[in-house]
Amino acid sequence: MEKNSWGRIRTELHASIGGDAFKNWIDPLVFDGVDGTIARFTVPTSFMGNWVSRNYGDAILHLFSVEEVHVDRLEFNAAAHSNANVKPVKSAEKPAVQGKELPSSPLDDRFTFDNFVVGKPNELAHAAARRVAEGGPVSFNPLFLYGGVGLGKTHLMHAIAHEVKQRNPLARVLYISAEQFMYRFVQALRFKDMYTFKELFRSVDVLMVDDVQFIAGKDSTQDEFFHTFNALIENNKQIIISADRSPGEIDGLEDRIKSRMQCGLVVDLHPTDYELRLGILQSKTEAQIKLNPGVEMDMRVLEFLAHRISSNVRVLEGALTRLIAFSSLVGREITLDMAQECLTDILRASERKVTIDEIQRKVADHFNLRMSDLLSARRARAVARPRQVAMFLSKMLTSKSLPEIGRKFGGRDHTTVIHAVKRIEELKQSDSQIAEDVELLRRMLEA
Numbered sequence: 433m434e435k436n437s438w439g440r441i442r443t444e445l446h447a448s449i450g451g452d453a454f455k456n457w458i459d460p461l462v463f464d465g466v467d468g469t470i471a472r473f474t475v476p477t478s479f480m481g482n483w484v485s486r487n488y489g490d491a492i493l494h495l496f497s498v499e500e501v502h503v504d505r506l507e508f509n510a511a512a513h514s515n516a517n518v519k520p521v522k523s524a525e526k527p528a529v530q531g532k533e534l535p536s537s538p539l540d541d542r543f544t545f546d547n548f549v550v551g552k553p554n555e556l557a558h559a560a561a562r563r564v565a566e567g568g569p570v571s572f573n574p575l576f577l578y579g580g581v582g583l584g585k586t587h588l589m590h591a592i593a594h595e596v597k598q599r600n601p602l603a604r605v606l607y608i609s610a611e612q613f614m615y616r617f618v619q620a621l622r623f624k625d626m627y628t629f630k631e632l633f634r635s636v637d638v639l640m641v642d643d644v645q646f647i648a649g650k651d652s653t654q655d656e657f658f659h660t661f662n663a664l665i666e667n668n669k670q671i672i673i674s675a676d677r678s679p680g681e682i683d684g685l686e687d688r689i690k691s692r693m694q695c696g697l698v699v700d701l702h703p704t705d706y707e708l709r710l711g712i713l714q715s716k717t718e719a720q721i722k723l724n725p726g727v728e729m730d731m732r733v734l735e736f737l738a739h740r741i742s743s744n745v746r747v748l749e750g751a752l753t754r755l756i757a758f759s760s761l762v763g764r765e766i767t768l769d770m771a772q773e774c775l776t777d778i779l780r781a782s783e784r785k786v787t788i789d790e791i792q793r794k795v796a797d798h799f800n801l802r803m804s805d806l807l808s809a810r811r812a813r814a815v816a817r818p819r820q821v822a823m824f825l826s827k828m829l830t831s832k833s834l835p836e837i838g839r840k841f842g843g844r845d846h847t848t849v850i851h852a853v854k855r856i857e858e859l860k861q862s863d864s865q866i867a868e869d870v871e872l873l874r875r876m877l878e879a
């Protein structure tokens with residue numbers, strides 16, 4: 433008869449708390465009956481018992497009284513796997529978060545340190561990641577990795593996770609994208625489940641949040657992130673964060689978060705250079721040829737790819753995979769001609785087209801100016817010189833005409849552009865600082 437009551441109480445709860453919360457918290461309860469005035473339940477974990485008691489206890493008691501079943505206390509017994517080990521939950525007991533699954537995003541098995549090719553552009557990031565993975569006193573906290581798309585940020589983070597787990601299988605490592613972090617946060621708000629959310633994120637040893645630029649401008653998520661962040665740092669837990677830009681450059685990220693992130697070690701993954709690309713291609717070729725016996729790779733083809741595809745490693749890998757698949761399926765030898773034919777689209781997309789906008793942005797960044805200053809009519813040397821550099825680079829690196837360039841710089845006359853180009857050419861001879869700036873910018877833009 434009490435069982436029937438419980439059935440109706442369940443129906444009521446389902447209607448009042450909603451399907452998801454019901455599924456998470458009420459459905460797993462096994463009602464063992466009423467003993468005197470105590471209603472007893474078996475729950476999968478003591479954490480869960482605590483949670484239900486705290487959040488739905490009053491509602492359940494109330495519904496028992498509606499059913500005219502006299503209950504004045506609920507007791508939840510955690511069933512540890514087998515029912516043999518039933519232990520009552522004391523309400524003061526700390527939630528058994530330890531037993532909970534971490535909501536970690538899946539890790540890619542291939543993203544290990546062994547498979548990461550180290551070169552000049554990524555050696556610092558790699559060394560820092562290694563150091564963090566090796567544990568010991570937390571020295572770089574947080575470790576902030578940033579760099580453009582496909583340069584290996586996610587790979588390094590997964591590698592840290594693999595390594596930490598291998599060294600200490602009990603370590604609680606949580607890798608999550610910022611997007612997932614936000615999704616879970618919003619879910620927690622919706623289902624009034626902040627407690628679990630906070631406990632989970634605060635109970636880890638290593639927290640990694642990938643692509644953190646995603647939460648820029650999302651204020652309440654940032655706020656929660658900030659608190660999680662502080663709580664972990666205070667407890668000396670390691671945090672690793674990645675983004676596509678440096679903390680200072682992420683618009684819409686709160687200043688207190690930026691400065692917190694800058695307290696640790698901030699390292700960037702530079703765009704790959706030719707040597708690194710060739711190294712990566714060799715390493716990936718070896719791995720792929722093992723899976724496709726009979727395929728042979730011509731070193732000249734790898735060199736060609738490393739030259740021509742400089743955008744990001746993912747594209748490089750895609751090209752290689754396609755070549756090897758093609759050769760293996762059609763039985764054709766991989767030659768330069770074959771590669772050019774087979775990869776026409778990728779090669780065309782990778783042709784480096786520098787735009788004036790890009791040049792202006794890079795130059796403004798480099799000289800610490802705002803874009804609006806660069807395009808303004810101001811003639812102060814601190815602004816005028818960088819503007820001339822940008823015009824010079826626009827002439828050198830794009831196929832735009834002088835009037836077109838002038839228009840892009842706040843509607844200036846083409847003679848201004850001619851003057852700028854001449855001036856920078858002269859200065860490059862006499863002023864080594866300018867020569868260096870121009871060279872550096874050119875290399876960055878052509879990378």
Ligand code: ADP
Pocket residue numbers: 543547548549550554579580581582583584585586587588712745746749
């Ligand atoms: P990001 O997260 O920076 O956008 P990923 O870590 O996802 O880039 O890397 C993109 C792809 O390139 C992955 O398949 C990764 O394994 C590969 N990759 C990037 N850098 C390296 C490297 N140094 N050595 C080997 N593979 C790399």
Ligand code: MG
Pocket residue numbers: 585586587642643
């Ligand atoms: Mg990534």
